[in-house]
Amino acid sequence: MSALDVGAYSPREKGVAGLLGALAAFLLLAVVTGFLAPAYLLYLVGLSAMYMLLSMGLNVQWGYGGMINFSVAAFFGLGAYGTALLTASGSPISGGVSPVIALFGGLGLAAVLAVIIGYPTLKLRDDYLAIASLGLAEVVRIFILNESQWTAGSAGLTGIPLFFSDWPVLGDLTYPYIFYVGGTPLFNMSQSVVTSALNVVLVTAIVAAVYLFLRRIHQSPWGRVLRTIRTDEDLAETLGKNTFAFKMQAFVIGSLIMALAGVFYSHLVLFVSPQDLQPITTFYVWVAVILGGTGSDRGAMLGGFTIVAIQQGTRFLTDTGALPIGAAPLRLMLVGLLIIFIVRLRPEGILPPERELIWPDSLGGGRDE
């Protein structure tokens, strides 16, 4: 992850990297000593990466373009439902389609919704956009909850296959899978470890690709126009830019990234339900983005990581029974306080965009960021 390449960076960046490194070391220690199942750790890594994707998607809309999108959960949910409806054995409409093809089903649904939500709302004032997008996201959730002939309703969809289930080699591994190095068996891996590891590989590839793609477009003339729109939309109009078109493009790109996260989620958890579309999902992602730093993709990654830490940390703390408060309210409280304190104390986030906005060449040494 980019948060880890320590070079000539500010003390804060080094601090964040050090903290993440320490946490990684702690988690590895927990696995080695047997406190934490390896498959579970890999699952957590996958989940963090999923939140990173969601945060990067929102970052395109809010961070680059200044659009307050409160319908993150809807795009995430449509990505998840799109692929689940096509692949799951429990799907009421289709099922059995290869996940690689179904992926595009999820993305397609999200793109259509992005245009439907974006077309009327992107012309609105910022705060109206927030209210309207939250309302439309609720319409999507209510639809999925009630049209059970298509979506299985509140029961949710089960029987979703793994992403690699029908791949030539990866689909027909036998378990326990024994990993040989030079003829000697080195690791004896159970099915859960192998599938979790494959998921991590998959999501790492997606995150890396999205990150590079976003960095490229952010630095392009297109990204520059978008940043102008965020700062002063009238100015951009005066310069002859069709601001609505730019905002629409950013909205669709961001929504597709969120849907990608949803597709991955489906094949990670193997179950989706309307619960996943609750507004709280949207606000988790918002916390991730403003905590990491609005407009900063590295910040979005840090934010995604923090969300999983909150979700799992609260579960762990309440499991020990040391707290007089349930996991759900504790999580809600932490998220709420985080929002209040970030806006109060560090409105620019922990890793605000700095070098990200400058071409590497113009930094002098030509060093790649």
Place this chain on the structure above:
Amino acid sequence: MAQILQYLANGLVFSSIIILGSIGLSLVYSIADFANFAHGDTMTLGAYGAFVAFGVFGGLGGTVLGLPIGFFLALAVGMALAAVVAVLTHILVYKPLDTDSIGLLITSIGVAFVYRAVLQASFGTDFLQYDIRRSGPIPVLLDTLDVAVTQRDVAIIVSAAVLVAGLHLLLQRTTLGRKMRATADNPDLARVSGIRTDRVILVMWVVGSALAAAGGVFLALYSQLDPRIGFNILLVVFAAVILGGIGSVYGAMLGGLLIGMLHELTPLLGDIGLPISNAYAPAVAFVIMVAVLLVRPRGIAGDMT
């Protein structure tokens, strides 16, 4: 026909609740200038405050419209609690912030979560009920109009009407009300005219939150009480405020009436054969809201204050 009358009667009760909620939201929008996402949870807070107080005063005195006198005392406690919490939130959270209306909007989501977390931690997520016996429909109305309206429904409508009338008198007949209207209209002009706008803003939080709390109490009385009732209804209240015209208190009342009615008239769509079930009532309200934003963002009451 009787069916439509029944929907309208339900709509009147639901409208009363939405109106109480939308007034406060509109006041905050016009005077503090942000979309307050914690408003729904302020309603919930008031409902729980009244729930606890009702446990104390419950048995008190006779009954008015089928509700014990103790209930109205509990209602007052709930309203006072919400007002105190809102003022404290304003002083501790919103006021020290050096940010724009979007920053305030995002902060208010955090505030909403904190309120809800406290309620959820103290009372759990189970449905609660005020311990008041439900009575059947009023016989006269059932016989003559074939409409089922309970005493409780009438009590909600009457109480809301009293509160709204009180607000109207406050706004129109008192100096404080004139100051509030002036501040909502143009805060800078109000300040240079010698109005202490800081105090007016505090009053606005007190009035808005107390009315919201009353709405929350009646909502809990009408259906049931759980930590999500306020947030679940928040978007419907936003729809009412936007339909009425942001910043206009009277517009918010009108918007609340219309949205509440439309919400309860949704089954009519199913009755005439459209595949839209009752569950889509909030969705209908949201779609109307988006349509209003597109066609007439100033709302029906425009800039009237």
